[in-house]
Amino acid sequence: MNGDLLELLRNDTFWSFMGMEPLRVTPKEAELKISLKPHHFQTFGVVHGGVFAAIIDAAVGAMVVADMAEEQRMATVELKVNYLKPGLGGDIVARARRISSGNRVVVGEVEVYSDKQELLAIGIATYLVW
DSSP states (O other), X not given: OOHHHHHHHHTOHHHHHHTEEEEEEOXXXXXXXXXXXXXXXXXXXXXXXXXXXXXXXXXXXXXXXXTSOTTOOEEXXXXXEEEOSOOOSSEEEEXXXXXXXXXXXXXXXXXXXETTOOEEEEEEEEEEEO
């Protein structure tokens, strides 16, 4: 994988704000991590649902970017998340895989795990590439 892409992702403003770290990114798979901090939690002490949505969206987006030409752009057009268990602390890791791609549309599915390997959430994201 191109080190420039990893550097681009690490320096992304939103990724930095969320604390997302790309562990592995290819056009067909991606793995991202967030080391959870106090700002990732909602009032009742569990990880905010938006954190799961963000890492699911970003994991599929990273795969899409890894396969794009430099002049291309992309955007999320659909995102679905199923929350299975609450995140309580430590790290969360998103593991994404590409399940479909056409000329302009890419679909990926993601599983989000705790650092104890508990499945916390699953999601599907659809991207439009132009």
